[in-house]
Amino acid sequence: MQRFERDGFVVLENVIAPSEVERLKTALLSVEERHGFGYAKTSFEGFKTVRINNLLAYDEAFWSVPLQPSVLALCESLLDKELLLSSLCSLTLGPGQTAQPLHEDTQQLKLPRPRPPMALNAMWALSDFTESNGATRIVPGSHQYDHAPAYGAEVETVPATMPAGSVMLFDSALWHMGGANTTDERRYALSCYYCAGWMRQQENLQLGIPRDVAARFPRRLQELCGYGIYKGQ
Numbered sequence: 001m002q003r004f005e006r007d008g009f010v011v012l013e014n015v016i017a018p019s020e021v022e023r024l025k026t027a028l029l030s031v032e033e034r035h036g037f038g039y040a041k042t043s044f045e046g047f048k049t050v051r052i053n054n055l056l057a058y059d060e061a062f063w064s065v066p067l068q069p070s071v072l073a074l075c076e077s078l079l080d081k082e083l084l085l086s087s088l089c090s091l092t093l094g095p096g097q098t099a100q101p102l103h104e105d106t107q108q109l110k111l112p113r114p115r116p117p118m119a120l121n122a123m124w125a126l127s128d129f130t131e132s133n134g135a136t137r138i139v140p141g142s143h144q145y146d147h148a149p150a151y152g153a154e155v156e157t158v159p160a161t162m163p164a165g166s167v168m169l170f171d172s173a174l175w176h177m178g179g180a181n182t183t184d185e186r187r188y189a190l191s192c193y194y195c196a197g198w199m200r201q202q203e204n205l206q207l208g209i210p211r212d213v214a215a216r217f218p219r220r221l222q223e224l225c226g227y228g229i230y231k232g233q
């Protein structure tokens with residue numbers, strides 16, 4: 001918590017076992033193939049990046065991700081127990097993917113900065129994150145700045161390198177961007193984005209996830225998706 005508050009991010013190394021990383025990657029590849037997902041079509045999303053949104057709807061394998069106890073406990077401390085899942089998507093950076101424009105995830109909200117955390121991104125590494133395969137690049141401490149970055153600005157960043165099975169949790173106000181993948185292998189990641197309970201979610205999970213699928217979720221996952229009374233008893 002102290003490091004998170006000072007730096008705007010924290011890396012928890014080797015939180016999930018290699019077998020769990022493989023299970024998630026296998027599920028991801030199977031969804032990609034079954035549904036024929038291809039590259040994204042904008043420079044923000046990445047012309048050589050496969051993004052699959054609304055992952056909870058596709059495969060039960062992903063249900064454990066938003067519920068991972070260490071990350072969820074940190075998020076509950078930073079937001080509160082009535083936080084919501086905002087979105088869950090994959091970010092598979094293919095070889096040749098160039099660096100993403102610098103941004104922060106709540107910069108379209110015209111609110112004063114710095115401000116307490118209101119959205120948190122858990123970036124799960126399903127490959128080793130290295131500088132050369134496009135590890136997320138960050139500006140440590142930038143969540144404390146009094147302004148958001150000019151979109152795509154060129155400033156000094158550092159790569160958030162970490163072994164597969166690790167997670168970087170960061171404040172949405174942290175300046176960051178996906179790195180360039182200059183290797184010939186894919187960089188696999190999941191972005192599990194949480195927000196305060198009073199905020200609109202990025203994905204409309206209650207429409208996007210079929211009701212019969214949501215009905216089978218563990219209760220805590222249903223709550224995270226918005227099936228609950230806000231500040232109720």
Ligand SMILES: O=C(O)CCC(=O)C(=O)O
Binds near residue numbers: 137177
């Ligand atoms: O792929 C990454 O490492 C970062 C992606 C990101 O920041 C975003 O899409 O908002």
